[in-house]
Amino acid sequence: MSSGGNISSTMVRKFRKADSGVIERLRMFGVSTVYEAQGGIGLMRPYLRPIYHGPAIAGPAVTVSCASGDNLMLHAGLDTCVAGDVLVVSTTSDSDHGMFGSLLGLSSQVRGVVALVIDAGVRDVSELTAMRFPVWAKLICAKGTTKNGPGSVNVPIECAGVCVRPGDIILADFDGVVVVSAESAESVASAATERHEHEQRVRERLKCSESTVDILGLRARLNEFES
Numbered sequence: 001m002s003s004g005g006n007i008s009s010t011m012v013r014k015f016r017k018a019d020s021g022v023i024e025r026l027r028m029f030g031v032s033t034v035y036e037a038q039g040g041i042g043l044m045r046p047y048l049r050p051i052y053h054g055p056a057i058a059g060p061a062v063t064v065s066c067a068s069g070d071n072l073m074l075h076a077g078l079d080t081c082v083a084g085d086v087l088v089v090s091t092t093s094d095s096d097h098g099m100f101g102s103l104l105g106l107s108s109q110v111r112g113v114v115a116l117v118i119d120a121g122v123r124d125v126s127e128l129t130a131m132r133f134p135v136w137a138k139l140i141c142a143k144g145t146t147k148n149g150p151g152s153v154n155v156p157i158e159c160a161g162v163c164v165r166p167g168d169i170i171l172a173d174f175d176g177v178v179v180v181s182a183e184s185a186e187s188v189a190s191a192a193t194e195r196h197e198h199e200q201r202v203r204e205r206l207k208c209s210e211s212t213v214d215i216l217g218l219r220a221r222l223n224e225f226e227s
Contacts, residue, residue, distance in 0.1 A: 009073075012154035013080050015166040017060040018185040020084065023169055026185065027058030029192040031175040033199075037192035038184065044160035044177040048117065048136045051125050055134035056173035057115040059086040060182070063159075063166050066120075066151045068095040069143075071104075073151025078104065080153055083112025086170040090119045090159040092151075098123025098141045105133040117170060117177055119160045136172050 026034055035043050064077035068091045077087060087108065089099065100116055102124035108116065115134040121141040122128070128135055138160070154166040162179050164170070169180040180188050205215050213219050 009150040010152040010155055015154055016182055017167045018169055018182045022185045022189050023058050025189045026171055029196055031171050031173050031178045033195055034171055034192050035178045037195045038188045042162055042179040044162050046176055047138055048160050048177050051135045052129045057134050058171045059084050059114045061086055061088045061164050061168045061170050063157045063164055064089045064153055065157045066091050068093045069097045069145050070148055071099045071145040072147040072149040073153055077153045081111050081113050085113050086115050087113055088117045088159050088164050090157045095120040096141050097121050097143045097145050099145055102127035109133050136177050
């Protein structure tokens with residue numbers, strides 16, 4: 001479902017999630033490595049930024065689609081979350097409202113939700129930061145919301161340019177937010193492992209004063225530009 005069209009109100013509580021072990025493996029590699037390992041796909045638009053520096057998270061997505069300026073279904077989505085989930089929220093049209101604040105942050109934290117990713121605004125950022133609840137958001141705004149609906153929970157949504165299905169793995173750190181499908185999680189984790197090991201070998205060569213030009217095989221290409 002695209003976040004740009006009309007939606008019916010739907011709530012789904014049960015869906016497939018990836019194994020916690022593969023989720024943790026992906027978290028250890030980080031957004032940039034995983035994004036490259038899965039062929040340069042799944043990266044959300046760079047305007048989604050963490051509200052404070054430092055968090056790096058991974059978990060299965062609980063998806064929410066809300067009407068712009070209305071967070072009723074965000075509350076409903078949180079009600080379906082269990083420990084380890086990532087709440088992923090989009091709106092049916094552009095929103096500059098603060099859809100999520102400190103009370104929802106506290107409820108999320110108590111439930112064990114690991115983070116919020118929202119293609120809209122948040123508020124009470126000082127409080128959310130003080131409680132160290134990780135949030136990646138489009139903007140910060142004190143403007144409040146209504147609670148009338150409609151919206152949907154745990155259906156496919158579009159968040160910051162990427163389709164997210166319930167149960168997809170969300171990784172987020174200071175580099176951004178990337179989505180890995182539950183079906184491809186194992187293969188992406190294996191590719192990320194290979195990429196990480198390759199980069200470790202490159203680092204060792206750099207420590208021995210080798211040039212990136214030689215390590216990456218760029219010498220012949222650069223010679224074409226010499227006069």
